[in-house]
Amino acid sequence: MDMLHDGDIDVAPLSGKRVAILGYGNQGRAQALNLKDSGVNVVVGLRGASGSANTAEEAGLEVGLIEDAVASADIVMFLAPDEVLGSIYREVEARIRYGAAIGFSHGLAIHFGFIRPRTDLDVFLVAPKGPGSALRSLFQQRRGMVGLWAIAHDASGHARELALAYGKAIGCARAGLIASTFAEECEADLFNEQAVVWGAVPEILIAGFETLVEGGIAPEVAFLECVGELKLIAELIEQRGIAGMREAISNTAKLGAVLGGPRIVDDSIRAKMREVLAEVRSGKFAQELKAEADAGYPLLEKARAEASGKTVEQAFRALKDAEPRP
Ligand SMILES: NC(=O)c1ccc[n+]([C@@H]2O[C@H](COP(=O)([O-])OP(=O)(O)OC[C@H]3O[C@@H](n4cnc5c(N)ncnc54)[C@H](OP(=O)(O)O)[C@@H]3O)[C@@H](O)[C@H]2O)c1
Structure with missing residues (x-):
C-alpha cells in the first residue's frame, strides 16, 4: 500500500493558487472551510x-x-452531486483557464464519461473516505480523515504534487492519503453503497427487526437488539x-456469530455481490x-x-421519545 x-x-x-469549490453541500462546505483554515x-x-x-x-x-x-480559479473542484457534474462542466468548460486543474471527490463522472475534460487540464481525485461533516469536525480536532488520491490526466507534469497538496490542505494526509485510480475508487465506492454498508446492512437490520416482531417480540426490544447494537460493533x-x-464478546455471542453469520451470508449472497460489482463496472x-x-x-x-x-x-421514535430529557 502506498x-x-x-x-x-x-x-x-x-501557494499563490486560487481554488474554486463548486457546490456547498456535504463535501463542498467541509473542503472549502478546511482549505481556508489551511491558508x-x-x-x-x-x-x-x-x-x-x-x-x-x-x-x-x-x-x-x-x-x-471558475474563471477566476487555478483549481476547480467539482463538489455538486455526481449525476449533475457533466452538465455543470459543459456549461463552464469554456471559462476554465487554460492549463488549470480540475478535481473531484468521486471517480464516477470521469470514469464513466459524464465529463470528457479538455486535454490542457490536469485532472485529479482526492476522495475523503467519509462524510463531509466528519471531514470538517476531524480537521477542527487537528485530526484527519483517510482519503484516496489519483490522477486521470497530467497535462502540467505536476498533477501529482498538486493533488497531494490539496489532500494535505483538506486534512486527509493527517490520517493518510492512499494512491488509487479513478476506476478503483468509484468501483469500490459504488459497490459498497449497494452491496455492503449503505445498501445491504440497513436492509439486514430491518429484516432482522421484522422477523423478531413477526415472532412476537416487542418492537422496542427488537429494535434495541437488531438496530441499536450496530454502533457498538462498529466501534x-x-x-x-x-x-x-x-x-471482545461473550462465548455465547461468538458461537452465535460463527454459526449464524455464514448461514445468512452464504454463497447465494456472494453471487449477488459479484453481480452488483459487474453491473457497477459495466456502467449500468x-x-x-x-x-x-x-x-x-x-x-x-x-x-x-x-x-x-x-x-x-x-x-x-418510541425509544427516542422515552429518552430522559436533559
Ligand atoms: N456526501 C459525502 O460526504 C461525500 C463523501 C465522499 C465523496 N463525496 C463526493 O463529493 C461530491 C459532492 O457530494 P456531496 O454529497 O457533497 O454533494 P451535495 O451535498 O449533494 O451537494 C450539494 C451542493 O451541490 C449544489 N448543486 C446541486 N445540483 C446542482 C446543479 N445542478 N448545479 C449547480 N450546483 C448544484 C447545491 O447547490 P444549492 O446550494 O444551490 O442547492 C449544493 O451547494 C460527489 O462527487 C460525491 O460523490 C461525497
Whole structure:
C-alpha cells in the first residue's frame, strides 16, 4: 500500500493558487472551510438561486456565481452531486483557464464519461473516505480523515504534487492519503453503497427487526437488539478489526456469530455481490443514476415517502421519545 502523510507532502504547489469549490453541500462546505483554515485562497461557486450562499458567506467564505468562480480559479473542484457534474462542466468548460486543474471527490463522472475534460487540464481525485461533516469536525480536532488520491490526466507534469497538496490542505494526509485510480475508487465506492454498508446492512437490520416482531417480540426490544447494537460493533471493529471484535464478546455471542453469520451470508449472497460489482463496472449503475436524475428522482422520492411509515421507524421514535430529557 502506498500511503503518504503530512510530513511526506509539500503544500507549496497550492501557494499563490486560487481554488474554486463548486457546490456547498456535504463535501463542498467541509473542503472549502478546511482549505481556508489551511491558508488557501478559496472561492465557493454556486448557482444564482442557491440557498447556500448566505451560509457560506456567514462562515467567512468568498462566494460567487459558478461561472465567475471558475474563471477566476487555478483549481476547480467539482463538489455538486455526481449525476449533475457533466452538465455543470459543459456549461463552464469554456471559462476554465487554460492549463488549470480540475478535481473531484468521486471517480464516477470521469470514469464513466459524464465529463470528457479538455486535454490542457490536469485532472485529479482526492476522495475523503467519509462524510463531509466528519471531514470538517476531524480537521477542527487537528485530526484527519483517510482519503484516496489519483490522477486521470497530467497535462502540467505536476498533477501529482498538486493533488497531494490539496489532500494535505483538506486534512486527509493527517490520517493518510492512499494512491488509487479513478476506476478503483468509484468501483469500490459504488459497490459498497449497494452491496455492503449503505445498501445491504440497513436492509439486514430491518429484516432482522421484522422477523423478531413477526415472532412476537416487542418492537422496542427488537429494535434495541437488531438496530441499536450496530454502533457498538462498529466501534469495536474500528478499534480492533473484525477478529479483535470477536475477542471482545461473550462465548455465547461468538458461537452465535460463527454459526449464524455464514448461514445468512452464504454463497447465494456472494453471487449477488459479484453481480452488483459487474453491473457497477459495466456502467449500468452510472446510467441508472443519470436516468433517475433526468426523470426528477422518482425512485428516491418513493423510497423517502415509504421509509417513514415502516414499523422500524415507529420503534425508533418510541425509544427516542422515552429518552430522559436533559
Ligand atoms: N456526501 C459525502 O460526504 C461525500 C463523501 C465522499 C465523496 N463525496 C463526493 O463529493 C461530491 C459532492 O457530494 P456531496 O454529497 O457533497 O454533494 P451535495 O451535498 O449533494 O451537494 C450539494 C451542493 O451541490 C449544489 N448543486 C446541486 N445540483 C446542482 C446543479 N445542478 N448545479 C449547480 N450546483 C448544484 C447545491 O447547490 P444549492 O446550494 O444551490 O442547492 C449544493 O451547494 C460527489 O462527487 C460525491 O460523490 C461525497
